[in-house]
Amino acid sequence: MNSPAHSAPAEQEGPPARRGPRGDISRERILRAADALLRERGSLDGIALRAVAAQVGVAANAIYTYFPSLRAIWHDLGDERLGALHPADLVDLPCRHCALTLLSERAREMAEIPGTLSLLRAQPILGPHSFRLSETIMTLTADAVVDPRDAHDLIVGWFYGSSVLSAEGWTRGTDRIRADADLADFPRIAARAEPRPAAQWEAILRGLGIACARGA
Incomplete structure (x- = not known):
């Protein structure tokens, strides 16, 4: 288990401020990374925000520019899958x-x-x-x-x-x-x-x- 010093930012509250969009990542890239990770593991259990960020190739804090929390990523990915119907x-x-x-x-x-x-x-x-x-x-x-x-x-x-x-x-x-x-x-x-x-x-x-x- 990671020590508190190395744990991810609180995913329910998000960071106190949001930066502007970055040119090297996007909301779509984050969703595709989360989707690939979920397909590989088969469950949300144990997938932290850091893992999604690593799949994208950025620091975890960069994700907050596009999503307020990991939960929001999973919500939008779930809605996307329902859209495939x-x-x-x-x-x-x-x-x-x-x-x-x-x-x-x-x-x-x-x-x-x-x-x-x-x-x-x-x-x-x-x-x-x-x-x-x-x-x-x-x-x-x-x-x-x-x-x-x-x-x-x-x-x-x-x-x-x-x-x-x-x-x-x-x-x-x-x-x-x-x-x-x-x-x-x-x-x-x-x-x-x-x-x-x-x-x-x-x-x-x-x-x-x-x-x-x-x-x-």
């Missing part, structure tokens, strides 16, 4: 069911990018891409059997929760126990089928009253 181009598809399913497939691919779930767990992402995603989901569920806000929360909660549980090994841990232990007292767990995310998704859309137009 390109949700707005789904709004005009003729089938809402198909549009939402395509969005869920894109989200699965996004979740596979190293560090994505760590970014989403770290803090609420409240940027333009996050808002566009929510706006799109609420638009596509405007005629659901519940209010679009509730439909949005159900969809996001299912996707995020199932992704995190899978990534953190809840299913794998139970499967290891099933293989090695007598679970006679828990017959449904002992005999349970493999998870089928596609079937879960279809059940959610049916519950929301969103049917596939192509199957009508």
